Amino acid sequence: MEWEVVIGLETHAQLQTKTKIFSGASTAFGSEPNTQACEVSIALPGVLPVLNKEAVNCAIKFGLAVNAEITPRSVFARKNYFYPDLPKGYQISQYELPVVGKGAVTIQVPAVGKNAAYEKVVNITRAHLEEDAGKSVHGAVEGMSGIDLNRAGTPLLEIVTEPDMRSAAEAVAYAKKLHELVQWIGICDGNMQEGSFRCDVNVSVRPKGTEKLGTRREIKNLNSFKFMQQAIEFETRWQIETLEDGGKIQQATVLFNPDTGETRAMRSKEEANDYRYFPDPDLLPLEITEADKARVRALMPELPEAMKARFESEYGLTSYDAATLTASRDVANYFVDAVNAGADAKPAANWVMGAISAKLNVEEKSITESPLNAAQLASLLKRIADNTISNNAAKQVFEAMWAGEGEVDTIIEAKGLKQVSDTGAIEAIIDEVLAANAAMVEEFKAGKEKAFNALVGQAMKASKGKANPAQVNEMLKKKLGA
Amino acid sequence: MALSIEDIKKIAHLARIEVSEGEAAATLTKLTGILGLIEQMQAVNTEGIVPMSHSQDVVQRLREDVVTKTNQREAFQKIAPALGNGSTERAVDCGLYLVPKVIE
Incomplete structure (x- = not known):
């Protein structure tokens, strides 16, 4: 059976703001642990979030760049889950009404082997603003996990595509395009090593020609395009083999191991997919007017x-x-x-x-x-x-x-690479070549076109590559009466 | 919507709350009551009414992107307990907040 792979991407782009999305703490990378974790970042009781204007501007820029609908009134929601690097117990994100709605980007898929390069439109489902979580550090203190909340509250734009891509090459072309675009419009530094731009890839397979999507597995946190390519190729093969062996795909989150080139299930999604989203009562709806859009548009390259x-x-x-x-x-x-x-x-x-x-x-x-x-x-x-x-x-x-x-x-x-364009010198070379290659000249006269190219080659060789090829061509034609 | 005792245990697990068999049964009764109230509300015709995301009809005020917070780590970490191993050691030395080991 012929299979088709279906791929959608979720990308987290860290926005280039000076401060966090909901507080005036610095977002500079690489500072001493917790020195940029203010009372909002560590979620002390009673603190309130105040939205960063620049983070909103970044979202508007992105929306304009992908010709998306920008929601006039978007809403922040709480995504509830339990993890020590998220001290509030919820991440402030957007759910039902994201700031950026449907848009599209055009990608160039490069030629691979016999397949020519082509253009393709990838549809953007949505993009929403949210805060990043902190970082867990293992091994600093015996038997404990350390928590660094410097990153907690860093503004992110999560950009979600439709399941429009049909190969690893298309997914990588999209990711590269998006990576360039966010830097082009100046909303993200694109540094993948530092985690400023990270991609989650949803992969499923289905028999070619069918409509119904297969069960997907999500490859988390790919931080290079090379790994993305490898991970998708491995995952696709694995899913096809599993199905062909009569197995079933379980929805799951998987991690890519760059050392083995394999993907491995991290946790089964069934356990943890209930985030109990609800509108965050601490934040009012975000209003974006036509005037706001015009003001931002004027600042864009x-x-x-x-x-x-x-x-x-x-x-x-x-x-x-x-x-x-x-x-x-x-x-x-x-x-x-x-x-x-x-x-x-x-x-x-x-x-x-x-x-x-x-x-x-x-x-x-x-x-x-x-x-x-x-x-x-x-x-x-x-x-x-x-x-x-x-x-x-x-x-x-x-x-x-x-x-x-x-x-x-x-x-x-x-x-000594100067080209010989002197007619006399070229003529002398050609005469020599014609005299020395009488057989080829006969072949040409007998209608063998290829012999002409061979003679040009001989002339170029005789001039040590310095003769002007156009002149050699022309003069040779004249001499041969062609 | 009818909840089962298994649902209660799953919710408790997701919220990382330990619930005994007896508590689970009591919680089941309470949560079923709450869901009953919600069912009653869902019966109301809301056709054509825009969902309200906030009780006040105002929009979000925005903050300028200027650093206003200074480093208060020392003060914050004075109230941070370093749990585990019965240690009372504070987390300040490595600058990290300490929690029981989490490995996924």
Whole structure:
């Protein structure tokens, strides 16, 4: 039987505010335990929550960025559960009326093997504001668990998708897109190691072609895209094998073990899914007016979608190229800087998405750490455009510039890569090649098109790769009367 | 809605409350009474009435995003008991509040 995997994501994005969502305690990361845990964070009796304006602004920004409905009056609710790092005994969250309603993001799913890249819309079900819990520390004191409440009350935006994704690749593409978007609009620093951006993935499988969703298992707290990919692939295989062996899937929360690459059930959900939500009487409804939205909108940068459209119209890029470049604000800025420094848009786009991105991948660097800056890329592209070097030679120059061997002209000079565009010199080479390869010439004249390319190859080889290929082509055609 | 003694035990477990057999039976009677009251309320026709999320018809006041709380750890931890092992040791040394070991 052919199976289909169905995936939905819940992402917790820690909002970039100075203070907690319901109190004026600092949210700075890495401070001494409990030094940022005020009376609200540790839930002393009688304290009251007061909502942080900036956290609300962040939620509005996100809603606008995914074209979502923003709820005019949303409501905070108590989610009740018992755990020592949640001293109130409930988490303040939103339930029936979240601040952000239905929206959508468009993702680019990269090509894998024979499958071409494609675009897909992932629907956002909702996004709601809530507070983070504290942290349990094990092993600090023998036989006890330590509780650090510095993180308690840190504002989070939980972003929930519809079960729209159909492969690990789509889920990862969505997570990456969302990760970039929250940083782009400046609501989250995206630091996955510090837990500022964490994903829970709901995975179920069903026979292909059927409508009814299978029972899902939730993979908790994935803090890297690589782990997400591995976890979903493992979980999918496990569920399919279980069903094919006649087993049943139990709804459960599972953890991914990066060392073994396996997922393992943590607790069965049946036991603990009764959170007894109810509206929090300590908080009034949150009102967001059209004026609030307009005020926030004015503070937002150009969104990726708008920038993508502009790249297509202004620079004549294809939809795919424009989407790839605007997948990251830093990459988009690099491209624009290169173009502003005099590079032609299309080759600049190709180099950023091709050679540069490949190098950065290998070296695990972000584009802001690229050894070759945008102006240097532009200088290299100008030398290709004015025929000083061939595309092939440009690759060598690029490598040298990347390695910090100097500026473009110095390297071209030092390596003797200057392209031969002198007609006389090229003609001499071609004459030599034609004389030495009489057999190929005969083949070509007998109608074998391939022989022509072989002759071009011979000529390029004879010039040690320095001849201008376009000129070689043209002159060879002339000589052969083609 | 009829509750069973098993429901009572499950709720008690979720709330981490120890309930004896006798207490469970008594609690069952009380909770059934409360549910009866709710059933009575649910019988009222609320068609077209917007659910009220708060008893006052006002909206949330917002706070500026400015740090106003200073570090009061020492004061707060004076009243924090470090339970377990019969120890009276305070948690201040490592800066953590201590609770009996929790392992999921």
